[in-house]
Amino acid sequence: MSRKVGPWTVKSERTVFENPWIAIEDQAVTRPDGSDGEYGVVRFKNIAVGVLPVSESGDVWLVGQHRFPHDAYSWELPEGGGPVGVDALESAKRELAEETGLTARQWRPFLSCDLSNSVTDERAACFLAWDLEEGEAAPEPSESLTIKRVKFATLLDMVMNGDISDSLTILMTLKAHLLALRGRVPTPISDHLKAEGAR
Amino acid sequence: MSRKVGPWTVKSERTVFENPWIAIEDQAVTRPDGSDGEYGVVRFKNIAVGVLPVSESGDVWLVGQHRFPHDAYSWELPEGGGPVGVDALESAKRELAEETGLTARQWRPFLSCDLSNSVTDERAACFLAWDLEEGEAAPEPSESLTIKRVKFATLLDMVMNGDISDSLTILMTLKAHLLALRGRVPTPISDHLKAEGAR
Numbered sequence: 575m576s577r578k579v580g581p582w583t584v585k586s587e588r589t590v591f592e593n594p595w596i597a598i599e600d601q602a603v604t605r606p607d608g609s610d611g612e613y614g615v616v617r618f619k620n621i622a623v624g625v626l627p628v629s630e631s632g633d634v635w636l637v638g639q640h641r642f643p644h645d646a647y648s649w650e651l652p653e654g655g656g657p658v659g660v661d662a663l664e665s666a667k668r669e670l671a672e673e674t675g676l677t678a679r680q681w682r683p684f685l686s687c688d689l690s691n692s693v694t695d696e697r698a699a700c701f702l703a704w705d706l707e708e709g710e711a712a713p714e715p716s717e718s719l720t721i722k723r724v725k726f727a728t729l730l731d732m733v734m735n736g737d738i739s740d741s742l743t744i745l746m747t748l749k750a751h752l753l754a755l756r757g758r759v760p761t762p763i764s765d766h767l768k769a770e771g772a773r
Numbered sequence: 774m775s776r777k778v779g780p781w782t783v784k785s786e787r788t789v790f791e792n793p794w795i796a797i798e799d800q801a802v803t804r805p806d807g808s809d810g811e812y813g814v815v816r817f818k819n820i821a822v823g824v825l826p827v828s829e830s831g832d833v834w835l836v837g838q839h840r841f842p843h844d845a846y847s848w849e850l851p852e853g854g855g856p857v858g859v860d861a862l863e864s865a866k867r868e869l870a871e872e873t874g875l876t877a878r879q880w881r882p883f884l885s886c887d888l889s890n891s892v893t894d895e896r897a898a899c900f901l902a903w904d905l906e907e908g909e910a911a912p913e914p915s916e917s918l919t920i921k922r923v924k925f926a927t928l929l930d931m932v933m934n935g936d937i938s939d940s941l942t943i944l945m946t947l948k949a950h951l952l953a954l955r956g957r958v959p960t961p962i963s964d965h966l967k968a969e970g971a972r
Contacts, residue, residue, distance in 0.1 A: 579839075579841055579844050580839035580841070580844060580845075580846070581839055581917055582839070582841055590789065590790045590797075591789045591790050591797050591799065591813065593799070593811060593813045595813065595892060596813060596815070596892060598789075598790050598797055600790065600792070603841075605914075605915040606839070606915070606916070606917035607914045607915060607917065609914060609915060611915060612792060613841055614790065614792045614794065614795060615841070615842045616795070616815050616842075616892075616893075617842075618892070622889070640778075640779035640780055640781070640805070641887070641890040641891065642778055642779070642781055642802075642812055642814070642891075643814045643815075643816075643890060643891070643892065643893055643894040644887055644890055644894055645778050645779060646779075647779070648887070648890060655891070685935075685943075686935065686938070687937075687938050687939065687940045687943055688840070688843055688847070688938045688939055688940060689888050689889045689940050690821070690888045690889055690893065690895055690940070691840040691842060691843055691847060691938075691939055692840065692841075692842070692854070693794060693795060693815075693817070693842065693895075694815075694842055694889065694893070695842040695843055696889055696892075698940070715804075715806050715808060716804040716805070716806060716808060716810060717805070717806075718780055718805035718806065734948075734951060734952070734955065734957075736884075736885065738886075739885070739886050739887045739890075740886065740887055740890055741886040741887060741888050741889070741897070741940055741941075741944060742940075744884075744886055744944060744948070745940060745943060745944060745947070748944070748947035748948060748951060749933075749943070749947060751951070752933060752947060752950070752951070753933070756933065758933075
C-alpha cells in the first residue's frame, strides 16, 4: 500500500537499522516531479532539549564533553534528549539536574526547531530556566562532563566569535539575547541577557 | 585493531546502511567510564551550506518546500549540501544559483556549526551574499520549490515569533542581525541587517 507524504508518494519502506536512539528507514518514493527515488530518513526516538539556566548574578552553566561523532571537545549549554511523546519540559528539568545539579523554580519555552530537516526528523525544544537552586549533579555513568560557570555576556561573546560549534547552544544564546533586547523576557533575568557590557 | 576517539575506544565498526547522502556506522565502543556500549553514528557525505542573500533594498530570498522527513512545509533561506572536501563557498554559490537564480559578487562566511553532534557528524557553513545579480533558477528536477522575496526585517520577525522551524535559517538570521548591531558586517548591507524598524 502506498501512502502520500505531501507531494511525495512512499511506495515501500523498511527499517534498515535501529538502536535505542535512532531508526533508519529506507523508503522507495515517487518524487514531487514524478520520478522514482529512494529516501533514507533518520528517525529520532528522542526530542533534543536544551536549557539556558540564568542565575541572579547573570551566570550561566556550560557543559564540556568530547563529542564522539566529531571526535572533538565541545562546550555547550546543558542539553540532552527526552523520549518523543514525553513532555519536553520534564526532560529538560531532568537533564539540567543530572548534568549540573541545578533545579529551577521558573521555566519558559523560548525556541523550538528542526535540526537537520533534509535527512532527519529530529526536533529540539529549548527553555529559559531561572530562580535556581544548586544541588548535586548525577551524570549518566557513560558521560564524562566538565561544568563551567560563566557570565552570559561571556557566552555571547564566545558564540559571536565562533568559539562554540554546537548549533543548539548558538541558537539559544542568540535568541535569548534578542528576546531580551526586545523586552520579551521576564525582568529578573532580562538585564543579564541584554549583556550590554559585552559589545 | 581498536582505535581511540578522545576518551572512547572503538573496538569494531561496520557500515550498516549507505546511500548517496549518509552512511550509518555501528560501532562497538568502550565508553569514557570503561563500560561497553554501542554507538551508531550517522556520517554525512555533504556539508550543509546556507546563504543569506541581501539586496540593495534590504530584501532577502526565502525558499518554500515540503520537507519529507517531517511531512511539513518549511520556509527557509537558500540551503543545500556540498560534498565534504569541496570548498563550501563553491557549494553555496551553486545552491544559491540553482534555487533562486541569484549570483553574488560579494561573499563572506559568517557562521559554521555542528547540527546534531550526539548522533551525526553533519557540519554547516553559512555565508552572507550581496551585490546580487538576478538570473534564471534551475532547481534539481526532484525539487519543488517556491521562492518568496521579503524584507530582512520581516524574516527576523518570523524567526523571533517562532514561524520558522529550520535551525540553519534561524541561526543565520539571528547571527547576521547581531553582527550588524555590533558593527561587524560591511556597510552596504549593515543597515538592512540592523532591521531597526522591526522591533
